Amino acid sequence: MFHPHTQSDRDEMLGLVGAKSIEELFEAVPAEFRFPELNLPPQLTEMEVMDLLQDLSAGNETHRDLPMFLGAGAYHHFIPAAVDAIISRGEFLTAYTPYQPEISQGTLQAVFEFQSHVINLTGMDVSNASHYDGATAAAEAVNMARTVSRNKRKKAVISPGLHPHYRETINTYNQGDDFTIVGEDLAPDSTPEDLIALIDEDTAVVLVAYPDFFGRVYDLTELAEKTHQAGALLAVSVNPLALALFKSPGDFDADIVCGEGQPLGIPLSYGGPYLGLLATKDKYVRSIAGRLVGETIDVNGEPGYVLTLSTREQHIKRGRASSNICSNQGLMALAATVYISLLGKDGLREVANLNYQNAHYAARKISGIDGFELWTDGLFFNEFAVRCPLPVAELNERLLDAGIIGGYELGQNYPGMEDTMLVAVTEMNRKEDIDYLVEVLKEVAHG
Amino acid sequence: MGKKTIYDKSVPGRRGIRFPKPEVPETPLPDALLRADLPLPEVSENEVIRHFTKLSQLNHGVDIGFYPLGSCTMKYNPKVNEAAARLHGFSQIHPLQPEETVQGALHLMYQLQEHLAEIGGFAGVTLQPAAGAHGELTGILMVKKYHEVNGEPHRNKILVPDSAHGTNPATSAMSGFIVKEIPSDERGNVDLEALKAECDETLAGFMLTNPNTLGLFDENVCDIAAIVHQAGGLMYGDGANMNALLGIAKPGEFGVDIMHYNLHKTFSTPHGGGGPGSGPVGVVEKLVDFLPGPVVVMEQDDSGFDFPYYYFATPKHSIGRMKSFHGQFGVMVRAYTYILMHGPDGLREVGELAVLNANYLMHKLKGVYRLPYDRVCMHEFVLEGRWPEVEDIHALDISKRLMDFGFHPPTNYFPLIVREALMIEPTETETKETLDAFADAMLQIAEEAKTNPDLLHSAPHNTPIGRLDEVHAAKNLILCCGLPDSYSD
Structure with a gap:
């Protein structure tokens, strides 16, 4: 596909090598295993492949489609x-x-x-x-x-x-x-x-x-x-x-x-x-x-x-x-x-501070809702755990219905924490997204 | 005294990017635990772009010219792969999103697992390993767990041929195995007698690269597998050289039980100046339950109307997780694209033409450079970079001189069983004209070695910098930039 060989290239090259066919070069491979059938989809052109991949990629909800409060080791940040x-x-x-x-x-x-x-x-x-x-x-x-x-x-x-x-x-x-x-x-x-x-x-x-x-x-x-x-x-x-x-x-x-x-x-x-x-x-x-x-x-x-x-x-x-x-x-x-070179000393501090500010705002707002309580005490950066009035698995389904990807369900790894959500807030979670999350959480818990 | 680094270009107060002001009511930062100082450069965007653009111009890459670095499969990396990986639906999704919101990604991973299994002749595949060496570690940990579950924890020995990549013994040792080396015979195959002698009740497995690092298909591969299996061991296949076998043979059919693929070699994802790679591992049926978790599985009801649903599951005897999340997804998208662009016939053509190119180049060079194992080669071959009648010319001198002709040198000094080894892997994406030009340069250099050896000793001459002193670097360790005088808190 990305090889440049014309028929005359092949013939000339085989001539120098002294082989009649390309197949002849594989005689060291045991005959019973040589040239097996490959059951794969047929070859496509670039145009067809991109069409197919566009469709596949459209089968995923991105963080542009849905506001996202998921971190747990991978974070959505702005990339210049x-x-x-x-x-x-x-x-x-x-x-x-x-x-x-x-x-x-x-x-x-x-x-x-x-x-x-x-x-x-x-x-x-x-x-x-x-x-x-x-x-x-x-x-x-x-x-x-x-x-x-x-x-x-x-x-x-x-x-x-x-x-x-x-x-x-x-x-x-x-x-x-x-x-x-x-x-x-x-x-x-x-x-x-x-x-x-x-x-x-x-x-x-x-x-x-x-x-x-x-x-x-x-x-x-x-x-x-x-x-x-x-x-x-x-x-x-x-x-x-x-x-x-x-x-x-x-x-x-x-x-x-x-x-x-x-x-x-x-x-x-x-x-x-x-x-x-x-x-x-x-x-x-x-x-x-x-x-x-x-x-x-x-x-x-x-x-x-x-x-x-x-x-x-x-x-x-x-x-x-x-x-x-x-x-x-x-x-x-x-x-x-x-x-790092682009952001430099001040830019990196600035974006870190935005994370800190947004996360602390979100933590205050969420823990202010009846039934929600901040689990993380003391100093935190851009992520915090919060106890919820219902299991996180259930809460996340309700959030998804409202068009939000919620935080990480800590009960998956920490038995007994099924009602505790790990919420990540970065510079990409704008105030209106945070306020919307808070609205929906209120409704889900008390609506 | 060093080069001008990005730190030397720093001027207090310069910025490469601005961010919006906080929109939320401010929370004061704590007094305790704040850092006093952040010594990073301050540079404008234009300066950053020029700095790194100029650096890029000091590099050789496949996009610039021939790169016959043996064992690394430096073939052309199609641009469509890059476009595919950058589709927002792939690049902007979080690894822990609910499965129902990432069915497209899971479909792709499932299909890639299936396609790789088909290409290698295996029953199951994990996509988790991050690189070839990481795939080896995955495989060898599976060997360990397999013997444990089968009540044979005393199997603590892994055999590797003397031609093996360094990662093979390193992986085995890292996994707590005793490593024994098996010599090669005069045809470059594994020495069967030496192998038999080591196949006792402590044998855990044998790591075979086939084609091996001499670029030769081991003619006794079926006997090797029989001997190892007879002794209760598992056959590990190092898939580094899988480019030679695409559509030619399936390792799972000729006796290999576990094999890693290098997506960055065989499936043409870019090497990125050192990585990322991706090292999926395929296994035969009896090892499927040992794969690292999670793997992607598909559920489809019998009606045939509903779309299949994909989700993650962890195999019963899984060795556990090898890294965070699911593997190098962006690399998987590229490899999947590459497979679709080829189809079954296109992949076989890759294997065939990689081997044709290597044999053609080998024939052009073998009279002038000594070919220690003179057989039909597969996707690469190994020459000696020395002549008995010429003193003090080494493979390294030949390599450095090749740079003057605009070529990346072959791999030097590997495999260890060839003196002054030059390991040459042209790949299938190179034209006959390129191979001819490279052969001409190699032949000219062979001539120069005899008539004007100093030209080789002092090479390279046409590169951005002259031959670098590696001993000096190790003796006077400088591993980071100095801060500029203008730097202040």
């Missing part, structure tokens, strides 16, 4: 046009991993700037060139802490406030192993201090979310202190947008930062591709997984960039590598780099 303009450029889009630095300086410098943005946001010293997503970055943070302890420490303390998908992913990665994960059975409303009792000399890592799954922002100073006293590492899973307003994990002396970079200029796109963040302190640079770009010089002393410390990675270390990661989320890292 410049982001897509840059990541659509074929020079970035159709290149691969910059193994050959002399013809990959564009990708390399962009990654170097991505690393810088992540470092400056998180307060860490080193960032890798990206991981798959927030869940796999969290699993990699645990893996990394195990490596730092030379696999001597056999326990991870993980907050119940870490995204349920991240906790599930960490469990998947560590199954059937002699590594224990504790903390899951703590109450959802437990605080970072409640984790302290679980930390001991066998703990490799303490992993918390900031903000946590319920939107809460905590002071992690004491947790960091107690974690370090036990000789363990503190890993913090972040929403990077919240870091535009709140103290960075580095301010609390965290050792590893992981997180989901999707809020930084990446569309919701039904859950991916997103952007895993992984950063750490200088002293753990040799234990971090994934690619790193460093500055160097060429033969003439001109500055340039290369992939560095590759000896950590699977293509060199093979069975002794601590992680198997190869492809990363390069293009998504580029999107985040352009987004």
Whole structure:
């Protein structure tokens, strides 16, 4: 379809190869399995394919069709046009991993700037060139802490406030192993201090979310202190947008930062591709997984960039590598780099503040309705949990009837919270949408 | 002393974008926990666009020229895939929306699961893995769980050929397995005797890339599968080289139990400077219950009148979740588009012409460059980048010199079993003229290696920057931009 071969090309090429037909080139494939029938739909033209896909895409309700108050790890934010303009450029889009630095300086410098943005946001010293997503970055943070302890420490303390998908992913990665994960059975409303009792000399890592799954922002100073006293590492899973307003994990002396970079200029796109963040302190640079770009010089002393410390990675270390990661989320890292560069210091603060303002307005309004009560106490960013007078599953059906996609039903992951909804409010939820939500909630509860 | 970064272009007070003022009554920010400082650049939109446009111009990509990076399948990425992924109905939906509001997306995922299963000859497919290596991890964790559920947790050994990608042993080790390497024989196949010797009651599985990383279809694949299955092990197929087999053979039929696909290779989704990839995993019937959850299932009543309804379900013995949400959906849309654009005959043509292009190029080069395994190749082949009579010329020198001709070099130093390896994968989307021009450049370089080796040692000459010092980077680690003098809180 996208191949250019004419019949005379084929004939000439087969002639040089010394084969009578293309089929002859496949004689190493056992004859009984050669050229099977493929039961697939027939070939379509671009015109027909786009028509079909338009129809399929129209079978989905987008956040333009329905106001949406769903977050839970993926957030609807405004993406400036410049982001897509840059990541659509074929020079970035159709290149691969910059193994050959002399013809990959564009990708390399962009990654170097991505690393810088992540470092400056998180307060860490080193960032890798990206991981798959927030869940796999969290699993990699645990893996990394195990490596730092030379696999001597056999326990991870993980907050119940870490995204349920991240906790599930960490469990998947560590199954059937002699590594224990504790903390899951703590109450959802437990605080970072409640984790302290679980930390001991066998703990490799303490992993918390900031903000946590319920939107809460905590002071992690004491947790960091107690974690370090036990000789363990503190890993913090972040929403990077919240870091535009709140103290960075580095301010609390965290050792590893992981997180989901999707809020930084990446569309919701039904859950991916997103952007895993992984950063750490200088002293753990040799234990971090994934690619790193460093500055160097060429033969003439001109500055340039290369992939560095590759000896950590699977293509060199093979069975002794601590992680198997190869492809990363390069293009998504580029999107985040352009987004952060464009918004800059003030723009990022401004959009974070809009999230904070809209979410707090919504929280006040909703908790003001009879029967609704704010579950999230204390400081939160752009998401909060609220107890409702009826099960969230039922409430969400009623909201959908009224043309609203409601919040996340926490009972799906936290037994006993079937009546508690996690509501996300970003800069994209305008005041009229919030007021409409409040109206409908009033009607549903009391109408 | 470094290059001018976006930070160096920062001027206090500049803005790239404005946002509306808050419309809601203001809530004061708390005093505690606010950060003092946010050291990010301040740049106008024009400056940002110029900065990144100029950076892009320093890159080589498939859109610019030939990119025969072996094992990476750098074929042309159709633009229609990009248009499809950007349709609002796909790009502007939330992964946790009620299923009834995303039936279009679920239909697409279900169809893609089915199509991939058909292409690979499998009974079930998960779309969740984020990349090839992540698919391997998924597969190997399934091997582990399968043996556990079958009461054989003592099976703790994974075998990999010595030609395997580094991710294979890394994945196995990461999953807690003991890894043993099996040598290749003189035809580039897995050494059957060595394999038999390792197939004991501790065998969990064997990871086979076929065609292998020499670009050769293992002629004993049926024997290998029989030996591994006889010993109670599972056959893992690394689908990195699936481009050679589209419509040619189904791995699920020749004995592979589990295989990951690389949508960014075989199904032509763009590599994006390093990713995103996508690594769906297909399995035979007995492993369907072990797939990571959730997978998309379809329900249709018998009347045939109602539309089918799609929803997520988690298989009975699922190894669990491999990442958040459902996988790299945007990449799935592109791959699905690619499959529709080809149909069954078009896909077979991809496989056939990828192999024809590789064999053609191999024949043009093999007299001048040593071809250690001289057989009909599949979609790629591996040459030696050295000549006994020429001292001190390495594969790397040849690669750097190729850049002067406007070509991306082949993969260097892999597979490890070939000295000074140059691994060349032309793909089916390249014209005969491009292959001829590349062959001419390679032949000229071979000549230069003998007559003017310094030309190779000092290459590249026509690139934006000269040969870079990787040792210097590792010894003097600089991993982030300095802040400009003008930076203030």
